[in-house]
Amino acid sequence: MITAFVHIQTEPSAANGVAAGLTAIEGVAEVYSVTGEWDIIAIVRLADYDQLAKTVPDQIGSLKGIVRTSTVLAFRSFTKEEIAATWDIGLS
Amino acid sequence: MITAFVHIQTEPSAANGVAAGLTAIEGVAEVYSVTGEWDIIAIVRLADYDQLAKTVPDQIGSLKGIVRTSTVLAFRSFTKEEIAATWDIGLS
Amino acid sequence: MITAFVHIQTEPSAANGVAAGLTAIEGVAEVYSVTGEWDIIAIVRLADYDQLAKTVPDQIGSLKGIVRTSTVLAFRSFTKEEIAATWDIGLS
Amino acid sequence: MITAFVHIQTEPSAANGVAAGLTAIEGVAEVYSVTGEWDIIAIVRLADYDQLAKTVPDQIGSLKGIVRTSTVLAFRSFTKEEIAATWDIGLS
Amino acid sequence: MITAFVHIQTEPSAANGVAAGLTAIEGVAEVYSVTGEWDIIAIVRLADYDQLAKTVPDQIGSLKGIVRTSTVLAFRSFTKEEIAATWDIGLS
Amino acid sequence: MITAFVHIQTEPSAANGVAAGLTAIEGVAEVYSVTGEWDIIAIVRLADYDQLAKTVPDQIGSLKGIVRTSTVLAFRSFTKEEIAATWDIGLS
Amino acid sequence: MITAFVHIQTEPSAANGVAAGLTAIEGVAEVYSVTGEWDIIAIVRLADYDQLAKTVPDQIGSLKGIVRTSTVLAFRSFTKEEIAATWDIGLS
Amino acid sequence: MITAFVHIQTEPSAANGVAAGLTAIEGVAEVYSVTGEWDIIAIVRLADYDQLAKTVPDQIGSLKGIVRTSTVLAFRSFTKEEIAATWDIGLS
Amino acid sequence: MITAFVHIQTEPSAANGVAAGLTAIEGVAEVYSVTGEWDIIAIVRLADYDQLAKTVPDQIGSLKGIVRTSTVLAFRSFTKEEIAATWDIGLS
Amino acid sequence: MITAFVHIQTEPSAANGVAAGLTAIEGVAEVYSVTGEWDIIAIVRLADYDQLAKTVPDQIGSLKGIVRTSTVLAFRSFTKEEIAATWDIGLS
Numbered sequence A, B, C, D, E, F, G, H, I, J: 001m002i003t004a005f006v007h008i009q010t011e012p013s014a015a016n017g018v019a020a021g022l023t024a025i026e027g028v029a030e031v032y033s034v035t036g037e038w039d040i041i042a043i044v045r046l047a048d049y050d051q052l053a054k055t056v057p058d059q060i061g062s063l064k065g066i067v068r069t070s071t072v073l074a075f076r077s078f079t080k081e082e083i084a085a086t087w088d089i090g091l092s
Helices: A015-023 A051-062 A080-086 B015-023 B051-062 B080-086 C015-023 C051-062 C080-086 D015-023 D051-062 D080-086 E015-023 E051-062 E080-086 F015-023 F051-062 F080-086 G015-023 G051-062 G080-086 H015-023 H051-062 H080-086 I015-023 I051-062 I080-086 J015-023 J051-062 J080-086
Strands: A002-010 A028-034 A040-046 A066-078 B002-010 B028-034 B040-046 B066-078 C002-010 C028-034 C040-046 C066-078 D002-010 D028-034 D040-046 D066-078 E002-010 E028-034 E040-046 E066-078 F002-010 F028-034 F040-046 F066-078 G002-010 G028-034 G040-046 G066-078 H002-010 H028-034 H040-046 H066-078 I002-010 I028-034 I040-046 I066-078 J002-010 J028-034 J040-046 J066-078
Touching: A002 A015, A002 A051, A002 B028, A015 A028, A015 A040, A015 B066, A015 B080, A015 C051, A028 B002, A040 A051, A051 A066, A051 G015, A051 H066, A066 B015, A066 H051, A080 B015, B002 B015, B002 B051, B015 B028, B015 B040, B015 H051, B040 B051, B051 B066, B051 C066, B051 D015, B066 C051, C002 C015, C002 C051, C002 D028, C015 C028, C015 C040, C015 D066, C015 D080, C015 E051, C028 D002, C040 C051, C051 C066, C066 D015, C080 D015, D002 D015, D002 D051, D015 D028, D015 D040, D040 D051, D051 D066, D051 E066, D051 F015, D066 E051, E002 E015, E002 E051, E002 F028, E015 E028, E015 E040, E015 F066, E015 F080, E015 I051, E028 F002, E040 E051, E051 E066, E066 F015, E080 F015, F002 F015, F002 F051, F015 F028, F015 F040, F040 F051, F051 F066, F051 I066, F051 J015, F066 I051, G002 G015, G002 G051, G002 H028, G015 G028, G015 G040, G015 H066, G015 H080, G028 H002, G040 G051, G051 G066, G051 I015, G051 J066, G066 H015, G066 J051, G080 H015, H002 H015, H002 H051, H015 H028, H015 H040, H015 J051, H040 H051, H051 H066, I002 I015, I002 I051, I002 J028, I015 I028, I015 I040, I015 J066, I015 J080, I028 J002, I040 I051, I051 I066, I066 J015, I080 J015, J002 J015, J002 J051, J015 J028, J015 J040, J040 J051, J051 J066
Parallel strands: none
Antiparallel strands: A002 A040, A002 A066, A028 A040, A028 B066, A066 B028, B002 B040, B002 B066, B028 B040, C002 C040, C002 C066, C028 C040, C028 D066, C066 D028, D002 D040, D002 D066, D028 D040, E002 E040, E002 E066, E028 E040, E028 F066, E066 F028, F002 F040, F002 F066, F028 F040, G002 G040, G002 G066, G028 G040, G028 H066, G066 H028, H002 H040, H002 H066, H028 H040, I002 I040, I002 I066, I028 I040, I028 J066, I066 J028, J002 J040, J002 J066, J028 J040
């Protein structure tokens, strides 16, 4: 599973419209309006790396009301189970 | 449900250790090493706003190997169902 | 009580109009024109976390004359009384 | 009344100690650990401009565990009453 | 005496016009076109803190040709006489 | 007359000591502790351009407790008298 | 061989068009839409330094839909063979 | 094929050593010392997305002499052939 | 001799036109289109400090196609001869 | 001729020493201590592109007292003569 965090800055007053548009795009799992310099964070979850290009720059990138985006891609996820299996969790 | 995205910059070579420590903290739902200027994004999901202070600045903030954090908090989540119920999705 | 600091950059000459609009929004407790890179800081105080979405991105976000906002949310407040009850205040 | 917002970045794990120290300083009205790039926002309220120098750079500036501060000073506060008295609030 | 340094970025070719406008505002003591990312620095000197709001955001803020401003306010001034009276100036 | 604004960031708790050192340097006309990302602004006024190198990078630059400086130099000063003599001040 | 990495920010929805235009320019070896604050990275490979000016600021710079570019030029490339010939690779 | 651009800032005088270390890591296709704020750009080419985590944060991330990294990942590559097959290249 | 480096960001496709305009201004000694976040660096060499205001903000500042400038002024130049005369060049 | 502008930030009080070191490096044509966020700008002029790697990252990069460098490389130089030969200088 490929996970990406798309940070989105929208035009003033356009956040809710952009958020609505995001939820209609396949692969967009969760959409939040957020605090801080960005207006929206969308979590994209895709089975296959090749779907990213169509989902992020093509579909998300073409939504009206978006000023700027910055996508952060997950290298790897860490879960309790994996950690227990591989590392000593004796962290102070 | 309160959702927060904790962006973490770690000391060089410390990312995996910090990620392991994060998975042991209650309320930390997902942990990823990521591309871009940050090293890790942790998704925190909590039932109650008052738990944030203990989870983020106290527990996450005290993990060794962290240089800098910036937490982004969700105002609201948007789902297809909610959108269909409230907005006309006829976005061009 | 949820406390948030909404940092606002306005269009040139629009600060006073935006400030006036802010005072009419429920939950906006204090409004200041300020020094530095931002033009206005509004302190939002709300009883319930769920009211944030309506107050900040919806109502504040839709005021005319706003170029950019960045909201900072309080995790926890610290008071003398709490500190005395929990920490040794013998700070040099 | 002079109002100032002191934005503080602390050393990792030092936020609570710095916050405690802040509450012991006269003129520091409210202290919050916060989301975003800063760790703490302290609201300083003073009767007289000349007290600022002693409160902010001297006392706050000398607390252990502080990496960086940026103080924002209020030019003017806006209240509903003042706005009603001076501006036409007929905002669309 | 309250001293403030108003850093101003103007629209291309507008610096001289903005500078001229600044000199007509009461409380603006000195105006310079400058090197670096800002185009103008104006030194404001006022007897009373309450005059700042009218001088900086209202009057300076409403001059045509201004893109962005950032005001820095003096906490305290340091003079040789004061230093001699209070500190040992035996600096190597 | 050459006018320069030396913006100085000091080590935590070092601002007053650096300010004291500045007042002892010839050509440093005014020294202020200030709000914002910088800790001190020093106004340097010199009769001759060639004195700048000795005053700013050499003398100011060698003061203990300084982390970073950024000097802004005046191209030209604007005064009411000059403006009246050269421009039509009929600014709307 | 001269190698350059041209980082390109495009207008919203313009990335694919700009990318298409890039592939038609001689010397542009590879073109990618990418994560992060930039939208596109183009790798330029040229035999001769003097061709850079025509390729980057002239041809690439004149493509429609580009907001901002930042070109990074290679000083030297490092290959396993060169390293083996000159350095001890006994890196821990 | 997965393509990534790893931007690396090294400690002063450490660039050549880090570059040498990079060339010994499988998946690192090209390594350049470069102009601009970064010291090195490494092009990583991998057959499989899952190899990224081991190559970038683990192996590259653990090289001595690295201060900071920022990895940019390619969504999609654009080639003349693909463009000719899909888009009308009639760009003015 | 006064030396200044004028860093210039131009509108897309305007770099060559701005560069041409620069070469026609007296005091502009060298003009380069450059890599990095700026598009042009112009070296200004003037006999007299007072000429700077006319050359940089007035003449250069009024050229069409300029988005932003940042001028860096030389405090002092260092030459081999001066260094040999004053410092021990035995730098390890 | 290859022209490069090496922007250098030095450790506090180290500027003069670094400047001296620079003048001893072949290819470094001019060295200035400067205003603004950088401490030194060195102009490098080399006959051949391949010399850059040895001059900038190797020799300059290894000088003691340097915190950070950012090199800007000239694509092309513009001179009055060339402009007159190629462009109509009838700029309004």
